[in-house]
Amino acid sequence: MKQDLQDAQNLCEQIGINLTILNFSEQYWNKVFKVFLKEYQIGNTPNPDILCNKEIKFKVFLDFACKEMQADYIATGHYARRVDYQGKSYHQGLMYYTIGQRKGLNINNIHNTCPDPWYVADKNIKKNYLITVQGRNHLALLSSLNMNISPLIAISPIEGRYHSYTTPLRSIFSELAFLKFRLKVEIKWFEALSDCDEILALQPLNNIERKFIKDIINNFDLKDAERIKEIELKTKHDIKMIRQYQKLRNTKILGKFNGTVGNYNAHNIAYPNFDWINFNQTFISNFGITPNLFTTQIEPHDYIVEILNCISHFNNILIGFNQDIWTYISRNYLINKSHINEIGSSVMPHKINPIDFENSEGNLELSNAILNFLSQKLPISRLQRDLTDSTVLRNIGVAISYSFIAYQKMLNGFKKLEINISKIKHDLYAHWEILSEPIQILMRRNKIQNSYELLSEEDKKILKNITPDKYIGLSAQLVRQFKKYVKHFDILKM
Secondary structure (H helix, E strand, O other): OHHHHHHHHHHHHHHOOOOOOOOOHHHHHHHHHHHHHHHHHOOEOOOHHHHHHHHHHHHHHHHHHHHHOOOOOOOOOOOOOEEEEOOEEEEOOHHHOOOOOOOOOOOOOOOOOOOOOEEEEEEEOOOOEEEEEEOOOOHHHEHHHHOOOOHHHOOOOOOOOOOOOOHHHHHHHOHHHHHHHHHHHHHHHHHHHHOOOOOOOOOOOOHHHHHHHHHHHHOOOHHHHHHHHHHHHHHOOHHHHHHHHHHHOOOOOOOOOOOOOOOOHHHHHHOOOOOHHHHHHHHHHOOOOOOOOOOOOOOOOHHHHHHHHHHHHHHHHHHHHHHHHHHHHHOOOEEEOOOOOOOOOOOOOOOOOOHHHHHHHHHHHHHHHHHHHHHHHOOOOHHHOOOOHHHHHOOHHHHHHHHHHHHHHHHHHHOOEEEOHHHHHHHHHOOHHHHHHHHHHHHHHOOOOOOOOOOOHHHHHHHHHOOOOOOOOOHHHHHHHHHHHHHHHOHHHO
């Protein structure tokens, strides 16, 4: 603090202005920090910097500067600016943003009809990504998802050693996300039934009731999820706990889409003349998914297996790729650059291991072990009513997390690679036998046997100009075609 004041004094003397020292600690405590503590206690991730800007910098300080000092200009310091270009948003410095920040983002909402504000949820310094989410109660903003428990005491390496790699997945695969999304589906089902004239047992919802159930979804937070888990400890059944939770919130949930065993048995008994199949199709389609009309007590999971198999196949390709890169590094065709703070080996500090590619390979194999198990397990159901899928489905996020870690490790490894052109050329020029193929091709094309002299001058010129490093066919053209092929997938920009 003393050094800061001294630096400020020195600067003021150089530019010829007076230094005025202000103390707003009392205002900061009452208007900023108390609010911070209150928000944190209810499970949110508060941002004191935003309140400081609002209550201190642009209120208390601004009033003093304008009224007491009659200031003409105020330097506000490091505030972020954004630019929207061709539908993509670009920031101008991650250090200018704070977690939880809402104002100043100016995110383009052209393709989004939701009016909820956007917030800064996270920052990826290595990739220079600013991660934003929409809505005050977005799961990514909850403090429980920001890993309050030290990674050092986590059992799973996903939440321990690699917790920073899997942060974006928590809002999808966490238990909190699971509870919130399932609650949303059941509330939407209740709302759809109430809108149906044929369902006489339910009166249409008025505006107050609609707002009430909408708020249940929008305001769902950590405390709500914890209350559901408390009910689960008593009932030992997660579906029942959801229903009991709904009763606590004065919301009665009816039906389960196509019935307990998939035949609309109870639905049909209650309303035999109602078109339950079309109603169910419309309801499910409203979530942006395709209805499956032919199920038993559970959804057969065929589409999940197909996706998991696709990921596993992709991972197998990357396993081979990691192994190839590892081999190229071991043969010195690729140079693995060292980082100033990294140690290559605990017993051989001079050695630079391709640790990122080894790490990626191991995580891909671990992910595939789980993915392959899930693919074999999920299609099986004893007598079409086995519910063991409920247990294993919760581990999809584990499998995806290991893949997610592996992809990032592999990409990190790429940043450390350099092509050793001299080594590659040295080895190529040590193996001129590579050119035996083009010689034989030209001989056969001219129907010549054992006679180099009978080759045309054009063919001789071709052979004389060919060297091992130039005998690459159409590889350059194929690379250009490949770049066009993957351009839509944005692979090369990862």
